Amino acid sequence: MSQTIAQQNTSKKILLSGVFGPFGVDDRWGRKENIMELFHNQVTKAQGAASFRFHHRSFGLYFMAANLNTDVNVLDFPSRDRFIEEIKKGYDAVGISFIAPNFIKAQEMARLVREHCPGTEIILGGHGAAIEGVEELIKCDHVVKGEGIYWMRRYIGQNLLDPIVHPAIPSTEMQRIFGVSVPGPTSSLLVPGVGCVNACSFCSTSHFFGKKYTAYLGSGKEIFNTCRQIADARGTDSFFVMDENFLKDRDRALELIDEMEKHNRFFTFHVFSSSEAITAFGIDNMVRLGVSFAWIGFESKTDQGAFEKNNGIEPRDLVKQLRDSGISVLGSGILCMEHHTPENIQEDIDFMIDIEADTVQFMLFTPLPVTALYKRHKKKGLLKEDLPFEEWHGQKMLNWNHHAFPGDLAEKTLKGAFKKEFEVNSSTIYRVIETAVRGYENNRKLASKSENYRVRAEQVRDRVIEYATLLPVIKANAVNEIELQRAIALDERVTALVGKPTVKASLMRVGAKVLSGYWNMRLKYKGDVIQPKTIFTEFKVADKEAGKSPIKLFEVSEFTSTVSRDLNKAAFVSAK
Ligand code: B12
Numbered sequence: 001m002s003q004t005i006a007q008q009n010t011s012k013k014i015l016l017s018g019v020f021g022p023f024g025v026d027d028r029w030g031r032k033e034n035i036m037e038l039f040h041n042q043v044t045k046a047q048g049a050a051s052f053r054f055h056h057r058s059f060g061l062y063f064m065a066a067n068l069n070t071d072v073n074v075l076d077f078p079s080r081d082r083f084i085e086e087i088k089k090g091y092d093a094v095g096i097s098f099i100a101p102n103f104i105k106a107q108e109m110a111r112l113v114r115e116h117c118p119g120t121e122i123i124l125g126g127h128g129a130a131i132e133g134v135e136e137l138i139k140c141d142h143v144v145k146g147e148g149i150y151w152m153r154r155y156i157g158q159n160l161l162d163p164i165v166h167p168a169i170p171s172t173e174m175q176r177i178f179g180v181s182v183p184g185p186t187s188s189l190l191v192p193g194v195g196c197v198n199a200c201s202f203c204s205t206s207h208f209f210g211k212k213y214t215a216y217l218g219s220g221k222e223i224f225n226t227c228r229q230i231a232d233a234r235g236t237d238s239f240f241v242m243d244e245n246f247l248k249d250r251d252r253a254l255e256l257i258d259e260m261e262k263h264n265r266f267f268t269f270h271v272f273s274s275s276e277a278i279t280a281f282g283i284d285n286m287v288r289l290g291v292s293f294a295w296i297g298f299e300s301k302t303d304q305g306a307f308e309k310n311n312g313i314e315p316r317d318l319v320k321q322l323r324d325s326g327i328s329v330l331g332s333g334i335l336c337m338e339h340h341t342p343e344n345i346q347e348d349i350d351f352m353i354d355i356e357a358d359t360v361q362f363m364l365f366t367p368l369p370v371t372a373l374y375k376r377h378k379k380k381g382l383l384k385e386d387l388p389f390e391e392w393h394g395q396k397m398l399n400w401n402h403h404a405f406p407g408d409l410a411e412k413t414l415k416g417a418f419k420k421e422f423e424v425n426s427s428t429i430y431r432v433i434e435t436a437v438r439g440y441e442n443n444r445k446l447a448s449k450s451e452n453y454r455v456r457a458e459q460v461r462d463r464v465i466e467y468a469t470l471l472p473v474i475k476a477n478a479v480n481e482i483e484l485q486r487a488i489a490l491d492e493r494v495t496a497l498v499g500k501p502t503v504k505a506s507l508m509r510v511g512a513k514v515l516s517g518y519w520n521m522r523l524k525y526k527g528d529v530i531q532p533k534t535i536f537t538e539f540k541v542a543d544k545e546a547g548k549s550p551i552k553l554f555e556v557s558e559f560t561s562t563v564s565r566d567l568n569k570a571a572f573v574s575a576k
């Protein structure tokens, strides 16, 4: 670790905690729809046994802990009792990270800190901190509305200009489909920056970070060097990029390609990006960059004008080109917008189905604090101000009065959309394999162009072989005859492309079928709720100095360090 960290131990003992579980159950503190999973919450939720079951850590907590020169403990997914046990150990400050639907949990946690440790300061952060008047609603000492690393550095008296440190952590803890764990280490987390300049009216993250982008990794070179260190530490070259619009900074991404080509080290990336940024960057460049998955907000066909990022772009063509290049697409659509009626909303649902992405997120139009949409709805008196925040998750009720969707009509419409998308387009895992097959069929033709293209073709071939293990399970669990026939045809196509399964692969296919049998029984008799495991991590200054932190840490801003410096001016927004 750097000299800077050693020199500036500020000696405050800090606990950073996520909210307590259980999650995704109806109780005093939460709702069953508010699942602590990305795909099963809002993407593949209607796909039964085929739903992707992934758990992700609360990344922001680890990021902050890694960047502070004081002893910091991170408590992720605690129970309420575990949280009480931890705070009683005695901390100078407890930071609670929460989002709007977890407001009541954060309120209870702050109350517990006051009750058990009156001398401990309470700091609230994360998107829930944007809730209007939160400083009165939750008894606390500080509310951090926006970027957290620099706020915390200032709070403990650390030099703000210390290099940014990136932790080497998995993007996913549990990663199962049909009860079968994805083999090998899961992708690593990469956080190049926070925020997005596009400022779509409903977008929480863009507004929370001041409608601007704050880079932690300012150049392609910084990203490459960070990736190289993390990949060596974790044993995988695959990254999940937690950045709202990664391709928006075209030059940085192009520089990353150059670095990979220069060093002959070809990482792969799962990214979020908007249509206009993808179009400007170019699909060929995405192949060279090693993008294997892209999350794109298509939002609505019938209100295209509302989203400048989608103007002039034909989503169906874009998705086809991406999938033909081996890039899986998650397309997101918004339901129950202002202009929607029960009569016209089907056009938007069908639009999202018709783009034939690998998977689709449907989310109810939900004005969240700090967004332009929230301000607009509040001004018009449309917000359901008495609806508890536990319901503000966009997967059941509208948090505003939509005259055309009274009662439970929004919920029924949402359920119908997920169901139809699944029945028409088949399971997401089927589509992901199909994308890999299409990608290999096309990309192998480019392999002779350069070493980069050759490696990309090999990587997508590996994906075909790895995921094809699940084809027998897909056939056995097909949602309808269409999916069954598609899976049979795809299996034949895989054999034609990469040959018959080896003995090992055949055994893995049998193993996958057995596991999926268990998984179906589990779903039938025990339901589908899976709780994330509690993770407790100590970031001690002494360990950092000795390079012995339980999580490997890498200084990343020693190369260009320009953009992160700007944070210094902008990041210190606190309500108290
Ligand atoms: C990963 C993620 C998840 C993971 C959560 C993992 C976890 N352990 O909590 C999963 C997939 C499970 C998930 C689920 C849900 N999520 Co989510 N999720 C995200 C996502 C994509 C990334 C968050 C992240 O890690 N960012 C990177 C880190 C570095 O940034 P950060 O967390 O914002 O932290 C920074 C600051 O906020 C601040 N900070 C954060 N915490 C704290 C604490 C302190 C003390 C301080 C000082 C500062 C601070 O400092 C950090 C560094 O700058 C965001 C969107 C986004 N791109 O940010 C949505 C997001 C946070 N999720 C959101 C929502 C609503 C949900 C769901 C309800 C699903 C849904 N309907 O969208 C569920 C709820 C689950 C539950 N039961 O709680 C919303 C929150 C909206 C709001 N205004 O409250 C977001 C913003 C997406 C959106 N819809 O716009 N999510």
Ligand code: SF4
Binding pocket: 196, 197, 198, 199, 200, 203, 204, 205, 206, 244, 245, 274, 297, 309
């Ligand atoms: S492009 Fe995406 S990340 Fe950027 S403001 Fe719009 S919705 Fe948010």
